[in-house]
Amino acid sequence: MINFSESTWLVGQAQPHGEASSDPAHAVVEHAAEAHASGGLPQLDVSTWPGQLFWLAVTFTLLYLMMWKVVLPRIRNAIEERRDRIADDLDAAADLKQKADDSSAEYERLLSDARAKAHALALGNRAEVDKAMAAEAAQADLEIAKRQDAAETRIADMRTKALANVETIAVDATRAIIVQLTGTELDDKSIQSAVSDGR
Amino acid sequence: MALLETDPMHQFVVQPVLELPTLFGIDLTITNSALFMILTTLVTSFGLILLTGRGAMVPTRSQSIAEILYGFVADMVRSIMGEEGRAVFPYVFTLFIFILVANLLGMLPGSYTVTSQLVVTLALGLTSIALVVITGFIKNGFGFLKLFAPAGLPPVMYILIVPIEFISFLSRPFSLAIRLFANMMAGHTLLKLFGGFVLSLSSLGAIGIAGAVLPMAVATAVTALELVIAFLQAYVFAVLTCIYLNDALHPSH
Incomplete structure (x- = not known):
C-alpha cells in the first residue's frame, strides 16, 4: 500500500498544523507517523522501495538495451565510417601526391634532356656556320685577287x-x-x- | 499550502501519479519517482536517437553532442580499463547517461529528482558491484579473491589486511549510493530552502521583497552549482565503477 501523499510528510514533520486534518489523506496519519518514525527522511520510507526498484529495473534495463543495441552502434558507426573515410582520403591523397611527384620528376628529366639536346644542336650549328663562312670568305678572297690582277694588267696596258x-x-x-x-x-x-x- | 510548498523535504516524497494493481507482491503504481525514471529513459533514448540523426559524414551540431558524449565515456573507460573495457562500455555509458539525465531532469522546476532517492542510488551501486563481482569471477575464477590479499606482504599482515580489504570492498556500493544520494538531496534541499526564503520574505511586503534579493541570488548561484554537480556526480559514479571493474580484471594489484 503506497498512499504516501503530501500530507504524510507534513503530519510527520509538523503535527501541530490544524489544517492537515482537512486533508483527504488524514486517514493514513497513523501509517505515515509510523513510516516517519522508522526514518525521518521521505527517502527512508521503505514501503515505497519495491515499487521504485521495480520501475528502476524496468527503465534501466530498457535504457541499457536501447543504448547497447541502438544508440551506441549508431554513434560508433558514424564515427568509424568517418575515420575510415578520412584514412581512405588520406591514402588517396598520398597516392596522388606520389603521382604528382613522379610527374614532376619526369617533367624535370624531359626538360633537362631537351636543354642538353638544344645545347648540342647549337654547338653543331655554330661549327657548320663557321665552316661555311670560312669557305665563302676564301672564295671571296680568290675573286678579289683575280679582279685585282685583271685591273693591274689593264692599268699597265693603259700606261x-x-x-x-x-x-x-x-x-x-x-x-x-x-x-x-x-x-x-x-x-x-x-x-x-x-x-x-x-x- | 504555501507552507507546504516551502517545506524543503516535501519534494522527496514519493507520491502516486497513476494507480496500478499490485502484482506478485509489488505495487506497480506509477509514482512521481517511477514517472521520472520512465521520462529519463524516454528522453535519453529518443534524445540520443534524434541527436545522432542519420549519421552524417560531416557531423551536424546535434550529432557532435552525441559523439562528444560517446567519446567522453569511451575515453574514460579506455583510459582506466584499456581495451578490456569494451565489453562493459555499454553498461558504463548507460549508467552515466541515466544518472546525468535524471539529475538534469531533476533541475527542472516542479520535476522530481530520481537520484535523490536512496533506494535508486543504492540499486545502481549494488548493480555496479554485482557486475564487478561477476566480471571478477568470470575473468579470474577464484583468483579474483586475490583482490582481498595484496601480494608481497609478510604473512602475519594478512590477518589484518584481508578483513580490511573485505570491508572496504563491501562498503563500495554504499559509498557509491550515498555519495550520489546525499549530493542530490543536499543540493535540492538547499535550493528549496532558499526558494522558500524568497517566497516567505516576499509575502511580507516591500521590505520583505528587498530582503528576498539575497536568498534569490544564493538560489541562483546554487542552481548553477547544482548543474555542475549533476554532471560531476554522474561522472564520479561512472569513473568509480570503471575503477572497481578494473580491480576485478586485475585483482593482484
Missing part, C-alpha cells in the same frame, strides 16, 4: 699606251715648234731621236 702616245705628241709638238721657230721641216727620225735623248 704603256699612254706613254707611247706621249712620245708621238712630243715629236709632233717638237716639229711644230721647230717649224715655227726655224721654218725648217725636219724629218721625223731625227726629232724622235732628239726627244728620246732629251728624256
Whole structure:
C-alpha cells in the first residue's frame, strides 16, 4: 500500500498544523507517523522501495538495451565510417601526391634532356656556320685577287699606251715648234731621236 | 499550502501519479519517482536517437553532442580499463547517461529528482558491484579473491589486511549510493530552502521583497552549482565503477 501523499510528510514533520486534518489523506496519519518514525527522511520510507526498484529495473534495463543495441552502434558507426573515410582520403591523397611527384620528376628529366639536346644542336650549328663562312670568305678572297690582277694588267696596258702616245705628241709638238721657230721641216727620225735623248 | 510548498523535504516524497494493481507482491503504481525514471529513459533514448540523426559524414551540431558524449565515456573507460573495457562500455555509458539525465531532469522546476532517492542510488551501486563481482569471477575464477590479499606482504599482515580489504570492498556500493544520494538531496534541499526564503520574505511586503534579493541570488548561484554537480556526480559514479571493474580484471594489484 503506497498512499504516501503530501500530507504524510507534513503530519510527520509538523503535527501541530490544524489544517492537515482537512486533508483527504488524514486517514493514513497513523501509517505515515509510523513510516516517519522508522526514518525521518521521505527517502527512508521503505514501503515505497519495491515499487521504485521495480520501475528502476524496468527503465534501466530498457535504457541499457536501447543504448547497447541502438544508440551506441549508431554513434560508433558514424564515427568509424568517418575515420575510415578520412584514412581512405588520406591514402588517396598520398597516392596522388606520389603521382604528382613522379610527374614532376619526369617533367624535370624531359626538360633537362631537351636543354642538353638544344645545347648540342647549337654547338653543331655554330661549327657548320663557321665552316661555311670560312669557305665563302676564301672564295671571296680568290675573286678579289683575280679582279685585282685583271685591273693591274689593264692599268699597265693603259700606261704603256699612254706613254707611247706621249712620245708621238712630243715629236709632233717638237716639229711644230721647230717649224715655227726655224721654218725648217725636219724629218721625223731625227726629232724622235732628239726627244728620246732629251728624256 | 504555501507552507507546504516551502517545506524543503516535501519534494522527496514519493507520491502516486497513476494507480496500478499490485502484482506478485509489488505495487506497480506509477509514482512521481517511477514517472521520472520512465521520462529519463524516454528522453535519453529518443534524445540520443534524434541527436545522432542519420549519421552524417560531416557531423551536424546535434550529432557532435552525441559523439562528444560517446567519446567522453569511451575515453574514460579506455583510459582506466584499456581495451578490456569494451565489453562493459555499454553498461558504463548507460549508467552515466541515466544518472546525468535524471539529475538534469531533476533541475527542472516542479520535476522530481530520481537520484535523490536512496533506494535508486543504492540499486545502481549494488548493480555496479554485482557486475564487478561477476566480471571478477568470470575473468579470474577464484583468483579474483586475490583482490582481498595484496601480494608481497609478510604473512602475519594478512590477518589484518584481508578483513580490511573485505570491508572496504563491501562498503563500495554504499559509498557509491550515498555519495550520489546525499549530493542530490543536499543540493535540492538547499535550493528549496532558499526558494522558500524568497517566497516567505516576499509575502511580507516591500521590505520583505528587498530582503528576498539575497536568498534569490544564493538560489541562483546554487542552481548553477547544482548543474555542475549533476554532471560531476554522474561522472564520479561512472569513473568509480570503471575503477572497481578494473580491480576485478586485475585483482593482484
